[in-house]
Amino acid sequence: MALYVGMDAGGTRSRAAVLDASGALRGTAVGLGANPVSHVPERAFDALAGTLRAALDGLPASDVRGLVLGLAGAGTSGRIAVADLARAAGLACPAHAVGDVVTAFAAGTAEPDGTVLVSGTGATAVRIVGRCEAAVADGNGWLLGDDGSGLWLGREAVRAALAALDGRGAPTTLLTAVTAALLGAPLATGAGREGAERVVAAVHGEPPIALARLAPLVSAAAAAGDGVAGGIVARAADALVGAVAAVRASTERTPIVLAGSVVAGPTPVADRTRDALAERWPGCVRMAGDPAKAAAWLAAVRSGLPARLHRTMVSLP
Numbered sequence: 120m121a122l123y124v125g126m127d128a129g130g131t132r133s134r135a136a137v138l139d140a141s142g143a144l145r146g147t148a149v150g151l152g153a154n155p156v157s158h159v160p161e162r163a164f165d166a167l168a169g170t171l172r173a174a175l176d177g178l179p180a181s182d183v184r185g186l187v188l189g190l191a192g193a194g195t196s197g198r199i200a201v202a203d204l205a206r207a208a209g210l211a212c213p214a215h216a217v218g219d220v221v222t223a224f225a226a227g228t229a230e231p232d233g234t235v236l237v238s239g240t241g242a243t244a245v246r247i248v249g250r251c252e253a254a255v256a257d258g259n260g261w262l263l264g265d266d267g268s269g270l271w272l273g274r275e276a277v278r279a280a281l282a283a284l285d286g287r288g289a290p291t292t293l294l295t296a297v298t299a300a301l302l303g304a305p306l307a308t309g310a311g312r313e314g315a316e317r318v319v320a321a322v323h324g325e326p327p328i329a330l331a332r333l334a335p336l337v338s339a340a341a342a343a344g345d346g347v348a349g350g351i352v353a354r355a356a357d358a359l360v361g362a363v364a365a366v367r368a369s370t371e372r373t374p375i376v377l378a379g380s381v382v383a384g385p386t387p388v389a390d391r392t393r394d395a396l397a398e399r400w401p402g403c404v405r406m407a408g409d410p411a412k413a414a415a416w417l418a419a420v421r422s423g424l425p426a427r428l429h430r431t432m433v434s435l436p
Contacts, residue, residue, distance in 0.1 A: 120182055122145060123137070123138050123184060123185050123186075123416070123418040123419040123424075124136070124171070124185070124187070124414075124415055125188075125412055125414025127189050127411040128166075128189065128190050133149070133150045134148070135147065135148045135171050135174035136412045136414070137175060138412060140424060142432040144412075146174040148171075148173035149170070150169050150173065151170070164200070164203070167188070172207075175208055175209075180209040180210050185212050185418035185422040186201070187414040187418040188201050188216045188217070189216075190217070202214050215421065218245075218252055219237075220243065220247075221251065221417075223237055224247045224250070224376045224378075224407075225410075225413035225414070225417055226378065226407040226409060227377070227378070227405040227406060228374040228376055229429035229430070230373060231426075232248050233246075233403075234247065234366060235375075235378060236363050236378070236392075238268050238383075238388070239378075239379030239380045240331045241260070241265040241269075242257055242265045242266060242267045242358075242359060242382075243256065243265075244256045244362035244363045244367075245258075250417070254366040255366065256363075256366050257358075257362045261328070267355040267358040267362070267381070268331070268381060270334075271355065271358075272331075272355060273330030273331050273332065273334050274330050275337070276297050277297055279297075279347050280294045280296075280297040280298060280318065281315055283347070284308060284315050286308075289346065291345055291347035292340050292343065292345045292348070293345065294306065294307075296336045296340060297333060300332070301322065334381065338387050341387045342387060352388050352391060355392075356388050357395075359382060359388070360395045360396060363375065363396060369399065374403055374405050375404050376405045377389070377393065377404065377405070377406055378407035383406055412433050416428065416429055419432065
């Protein structure tokens with residue numbers, strides 16, 4: 120029985136899926152984060168190897184015909200020797216590493232060309248041609264970009280809370296929500312400079328990525344009618360749609376695949392972004408399914424199987 124392995128290596132967790140040509144899931148595993156941008160290569164390699172071995176447990180290594188690894192972080196695939204990874208799991212099949220945006224796109228469509236918009240912790244829009252990255256907008260990291268991402272939303276929530284606290288900005292329920300999340304108890308507008316300094320110290324006391332955990336506070340406040348939060352949502356959606364427009368012609372009718380918790384989940388940003396994209400590119404928006412299964416499908420296609428197997432091999436929402 121021919122088997123195909125797909126892996127999705129993220130910053131917080133890694134996943135592996137083993138499929139046969141019928142689309143049946145023969146093995147799966149979830150392991151530690153293995154993004155070579157945020158983890159040293161040796162640690163990332165060990166995490167991936169452990170996840171791969173767990174997914175293949177009890178399956179004949181000789182049945183595996185191909186492996187595709189999707190890696191978070193553009194241009195980092197060289198930091199993981201994917202052929203060595205395959206050998207570490209006892210595999211002798213062809214093994215390939217691709218960008219995680221490629222697997223995200225494949226998780227939403229079998230078409231070779233189109234656009235993928237990813238907004239989770241970070242954010243980027245990528246034009247895909249022949250299942251390869253052809254043009255990229257944003258994805259520049261938390262300090263310089265990733266506009267409309269979960270981290271960006273969290274940072275804007277803190278900025279709005281601080282502005283409300285010192286009178287520079289409009290009153291907002293984000294003040295109490297954000298300070299409660301950061302400090303364990305909410306601050307009121309009368310907390311003054313001492314309160315602001317506590318907020319700043321709490322933010323700087325954690326890695327920048329921790330700001331992403333505040334993104335749901337923006338969604339909740341916007342859904343409840345908070346005007347400041349609603350403005351943040353609108354700016355996030357505008358930034359994401361703008362990123363797509365930067366890599367996609369207005370007349371194009373190839374698929375637009377949405378992936379990531381912010382833009383593909385049940386959030387106000389997702390609703391506004393989908394509506395705007397559907398208005399500009401009617402009938403083109405797709406939602407991504409399982410990227411690990413999509414990577415396994417890519418392995419099958421690279422091994423010579425027909426692309427039409429996408430329907431059975433990849434789980435679509």
